[in-house]
Amino acid sequence: MTKSFFGNTVLADLDLTLQPGEVHGLVGENGAGKSTLMKMLAGVYTPDSGTIEVAGEQVSFSHPVQAQRAGVSTVFQEFNLLLERTIAENIWLGREPRRFGKAGPVDTARMRRDTEELLEGLGVSGLRAGALVRSLSVAEQQIVEIAKAVSFDAKVIQMDEPTAALADHEVELLYSIIRRLTDRGVAIVYVSHRLKEIFDLCATITILKDGQHVATRPAAELTESELVRLMVGRPLTTYFPEKPADVTVGDVRLALSGVGNGYVDDVSLEVRSGEIVGIAGLQGSGRTELLETIFGVHPVARGSIALDGAPLKVSSPRQGVRARLAFITEDRKAKGLALNQSILDNALGVVRSVFPRRTSQARKDMPGVLSNLEVAAASMGQEVQFLSGGNQQKVVLARWLSIDPLVVLMDEPTRGIDVGAKHRVYELMRELTRLGVAVLMVSSELPEVIGMSDRILVMRDGTLAGELPAGASEEAVLAMATGAATEGEAA
């Protein structure tokens, strides 16, 4: 069975061949083109050029169902399950078996039987076909997704970060399922950030970087550090402003000790005034959740948080704002802005609702703040949905500057914005430190974390994996984030 493919644009000229029974690892940094590749194979996107062959036959998909019928199934990172329906109903959705030919009633007994057979074939016991998907754990839902993929008589199954939401012992179960599938001759495309898994499972590894195919090698010929080097090895193109000389790192502003809840566990860290601390880690490692916990989105179940030495108890974002924490969210359009409102209304949003008495002052200051941030807009009455991503982000920054924050929590502050705006955001971060603000920044872009931070904290599986000094190498950060072995780099 061959599958060749010559993609384009986000993904340029890629050849990929899968052998029956092979687990093929697909690695690369965030944005390297892994998802694009998977979506093309899954029939979500159509390739601009190139061909896909399954078992020697050329195929083309314009809908996921066509891909599945041709034998290519995909388990996406976000589950495609109906929570209020049973396992069986989810697996056979859209092709429920019927009695007495086409017009007959749905054969629920057969649906149940087939589901149980399918699960048994995967070596899973203890899942009832009639159980509601809502009642399942994440690992169990993952199994249902895989069973659904298998039920199409898949020859190729793609798995996107299948372990992202699983605990260690659950990963073992996934391994055993994958082994059973490969024993049957199914080829697996395995996408993961966790290098240990890649080496545990995969026979061949393909490395992508910035949409380019870097290499495809047998796993046996690679070491972890080599793999990391292949994934990263790119020139630093972004320019980061120098750390100004007149900034002095002051006292501890924000301190977490042993903070834990359902999302993060045992996190202890300190951010001093005038300091930028970067948090690196893989997607799903709990970075965003950590910021959300500090800000009051998730309750703190264990441990404590202190602000300027006094205990900080926030149980809602409103209280977070009252304590003068600012939170620049990852998803600007969903959580940061009211898209159909004006720049001014957005920029005043926080002050107005939390510190209403300061509103008139903030309104007077706002033109200065916005022009200082170099927001390019016709007027302050313009709706933010018509602004570029960079200008939108500047409006978000302006709204948080208006509360004179003590601590600024930034989640992916430069995601999806142009180089110029990026640079302005970096400069602003430096300006904030000059004012004694403590900055805690989460970013998936390693150069950004390394170039901007005074210290780098690395998260893995919801806990802090370690700390690295400013200017640490990308390899060191990635190794710590993936749990790979690199000698001498560990803090």
Add this chain to the structure above:
Amino acid sequence: MSATTDQIPEAPVESQESVRRRRAARPKGPRKQLDSTTLIYLVLIVVVAASAVLTGIEGRNFFSQGNVWAVLTAMSVLGLIAIGQTLVILVGSLDLSVPYVVSLATVIAAGGMMGLDSNISAAVVNTLALCAVIGLVMGLLVSLLHVHGFIASLGIGLVVSGYLGTNYQGSHGAAAPDLRLLGRSGIAGWIPTAFIVLLVCAILVTLMLRYTRLGHHVYAIGGNRDVARMSGVRTATPVIVAHVLCSVLAGMAALLLLSRTGVGSPTIGSQGRYDLLSIAAVVLGGTLLAGGKGSVVGTIGGVAIFAVLDNVMGVMQVNPFLKDFVRGLVIVLAVAVYARRSVVRRPPRFGASRPVLPVPSSMGTSTKGDQA
């Protein structure tokens, strides 16, 4: 290679202390929850018992032949409409046009019959066909033009209401004697025929939801339209069918009303407030207003609770405004209870509340035979 990786000292070994803390903070296992249908029928039993007591205090018997007949009759009209509303809500839409469709159906049917038995079948067929067309229009608006059901049905409802207002003043036509006979007939003087019509429709719709692809797809689309589409479900058909059935069931409810009143009335539907009451009964019956979860059985339970409450308040001669007060309270309480029960949380990473899946002991060794 992986074996060596495991032993790198950098990997923090979790301290006994943190494990203990984590365990201590682990929430207790999920409490066994009653499913909402069982809950609603338990509530119904309580309501019936309380009503029996209150009726007894008034010196009357709640379980007398006449009273049971009255309750079941009261259930049948709202019940039929609520079954249709259940379908529409399950598929993720909403129908606010039912009161106007009911009014229109009574005047069309009564006008067609003109008090003659010979006209009865033609009038019934015409009425239901007209209702089906109205439902079809709404279904097409919702599924193909992506107008939300709320707006589509509000608009169609206004159109129908405007038509009724300009063309009919006061009552119109007359029901055929056979139809009126049907309204008075029943089994053994306890169970009215209208209630049997309701039961048959409830059973048929339940079977459709459980045992046809269409029914499965109704739930799928209401649960998550994108998931349904990605699974190859044609998302328009179930939406259209749900709206057509809802309007047709409203038409049937109108015929039942006509069998009791004898004349068509252009305002009978809005007087009955069937739009909000049917939605309330559906929600009370445990169906998610957002769609994707619920059942006709639950809806019938919700309708029964309203009918029993109305009945006992009638017996006690409660002020009509207080009646509304009680109804409103019931709805709000029910929704609050359901909201508490079905809070969707992101599954926690730590302190997993469920036992771990059993890892098969015979991993790929003894069960090799299953490949055959």
